[in-house]
Amino acid sequence: MRPPLLLCLATLGLSPAVAAPGPAPRADFLRLIDRPRVALDATASAPAREDALVRIDFSYQTEAGQRVPGILIEPAMAAGRRPAVIALHGTGGRKENELPLLRELAHLGFVAVAIDGRYHGARAPGGREDYPAAILRAYRTGREHPFFFDSVWDTMRLVDWLQARPEVDGARLGLIGISKGGIEAYLTAAVDPRIAVAVPCISVESFRWAEEHDSWHSRIGTIQGAFDQAAKDAGVVQPGAAFVHAFYARVAPGIDGEFDGPSMVPLIAPRPLLAINGDSDPRTPRPGLDETLAIIGSAYRDAGAADHFAFLLQPHTGHKVTEAGYAQAKAWFVRWLKP
Numbered sequence: 363m364r365p366p367l368l369l370c371l372a373t374l375g376l377s378p379a380v381a382a383p384g385p386a387p388r389a390d391f392l393r394l395i396d397r398p399r400v401a402l403d404a405t406a407s408a409p410a411r412e413d414a415l416v417r418i419d420f421s422y423q424t425e426a427g428q429r430v431p432g433i434l435i436e437p438a439m440a441a442g443r444r445p446a447v448i449a450l451h452g453t454g455g456r457k458e459n460e461l462p463l464l465r466e467l468a469h470l471g472f473v474a475v476a477i478d479g480r481y482h483g484a485r486a487p488g489g490r491e492d493y494p495a496a497i498l499r500a501y502r503t504g505r506e507h508p509f510f511f512d513s514v515w516d517t518m519r520l521v522d523w524l525q526a527r528p529e530v531d532g533a534r535l536g537l538i539g540i541s542k543g544g545i546e547a548y549l550t551a552a553v554d555p556r557i558a559v560a561v562p563c564i565s566v567e568s569f570r571w572a573e574e575h576d577s578w579h580s581r582i583g584t585i586q587g588a589f590d591q592a593a594k595d596a597g598v599v600q601p602g603a604a605f606v607h608a609f610y611a612r613v614a615p616g617i618d619g620e621f622d623g624p625s626m627v628p629l630i631a632p633r634p635l636l637a638i639n640g641d642s643d644p645r646t647p648r649p650g651l652d653e654t655l656a657i658i659g660s661a662y663r664d665a666g667a668a669d670h671f672a673f674l675l676q677p678h679t680g681h682k683v684t685e686a687g688y689a690q691a692k693a694w695f696v697r698w699l700k701p
Contacts, residue, residue: 386620387620387625387626387629388553388629390616391552391553391620392553394507394511394616394621395507395511395514395515397515398425398426400423401423402522402523403422403423404421404422404423405422406418406420406434407420411438412435412465413438414437414439415436415465415468415469417433417434418433418434418435419433420432420434420523422519422520424515424516424519425515428480428516430477430485430516430519431457431478431483431484432457432476432478432520433457433458433461433475433476434474434475435461435464435467435468435474435475436472436473436474437469437471440471440529442529443528443529444529444530444531444534445471445472445473445530445534445535445699445700445701446473446474446524446527446534446535446536447472447474447475447536447537447695447699448476448477448517448521448535448536448537448538449463449464449475449476449538449540449543450513450517450537450538450540450542450547451476451478451482451543452539452544453493453541453542453584453585455482455483455540455543456483457477457478458483459476463538463688464476466688466692467692467695470692470695471701472536472695472701473524473527473529473530475520475524477516477517477520479513479516479542479543479546480493480508480512480513480516481496481508491587494586494587494588495588497585497613498588498592501588501592501609501613502592502595507613507614508613509585509613509614510542510545510546510614510617511549511614513543513546514550517537517546518550518553521535521554521556533558534699534700535556535557535558535559536557536558536560536561536695536699537550537551537557537560537561538562538563538691538695539561539562541563541564541565541584542565542584543563543565544565544566545565547561548560548565548566548623548626548627548630549621549626551630551635552629553626553629555633557633558633558698558699559634559635559694559695559699560630560633560636561636561638561691561695562627562635562637563637563683563687564639564640564643564645564646564681564682565639565646566623566637566646566654566655567646567647567650567651568622568623568650568651568653569581569610569617569618569650570618570619570624570650571647571649571650571653572647572650573603574603575647575649577647578603579644580644580681581645582609588613589601589609592609593605593609596608606618623654627654627657627658628657628658628661629661631661631664631665631667631670632662632665632666632667633670634670634671634694634698635658635662635670635672636671636672636673636674636690636691637655637671637672637673637674638674638683638687638690638691639674639675640675640676640679640680641675641676641677641678641679642678643679643680643681644680644681645681646681655673658671672694674687674690
């Protein structure tokens with residue numbers, strides 16, 4: 363079977379006349395997630411040989427009370443500084459889920475890294491309920507942003523750590539994320555220019571469009587328990603778009619406005635960006651996705667870098683990344699980071 367083609371905006375029939383946003387969302391987002399910068403206090407295990415690869419388990423501190431565990435896989439015989447790729451997992455996942463991708467990237471010559479997201483993996487001592495419980499707590503208190511935003515801070519501090527590693531070329535850093543991790547990936551790349559290449563998967567979308575067209579249910583479904591309890595707290599029997607907006611305003615303020623996909627993803631321009639989506643993914647409804655793609659394309663054309671943006675629409679695919687999708691992602695990193 364032939365792999366799906368990387369599509370350009372003309373192929374998709376998207377209007378080139380949509381204006382790209384200005385830089386304001388970047389500064390506003392950085393102010394929102396800012397917190398006292400603590401020492402990384404990083405630890406790393408002795409390298410463990412895995413055939414032609416080496417594994418290092420590490421952890422680092424991002425703020426008081428928050429240590430992030432991670433896995434680094436690299437070629438055993440590599441010399442000099444290498445490009446690195448960070449992989450961010452989806453809702454309910456953990457860093458170990460990314461090991462097959464990390465190993466494939468390392469065999470291609472990359473330093474490959476994955477971490478546990480907030481309230482996931484080793485950072486969820488209570489199990490899978492820790493994440494929705496944290497989101498509900500954020501709704502009730504207005505403190506923390508475990509729904510996407512806090513993991514952007516953790517990823518930026520991971521970049522700090524990688525740039526200090528002797529085997530990493532800090533000018534050649536890539537970032538890929540899946541679903542929740544894809545949203546975190548495009549938010550991070552939008553505000554941190556140290557990310558040289560980004561590949562957000564099954565994540566580029568317009569939260570605003572989904573709200574306005576009653577297409578928010580699938581995305582909210584990833585945290586349904588927290589949402590239902592928040593509605594109960596608010597005395598809302600049948601939550602609709604208005605309550606969805608109020609909920610987001612507490613747990614991820616601006617995710618359906620200033621920090622939505624159409625505002626943030628274009629800020630990655632002119633750096634290489636490959637977006638991967640399924641053609642029938644209910645979490646990234648096509649009309650909102652198409653609207654977002656048009657704005658991204660405009661930003662890349664305005665930057666004189668139209669060839670730095672590509673979009674892969676996976677045929678007959680819902681909320682998943684296919685083998686062909688992963689193949690295109692790896693090829694994109696090879697093309698632009700040159701391991």
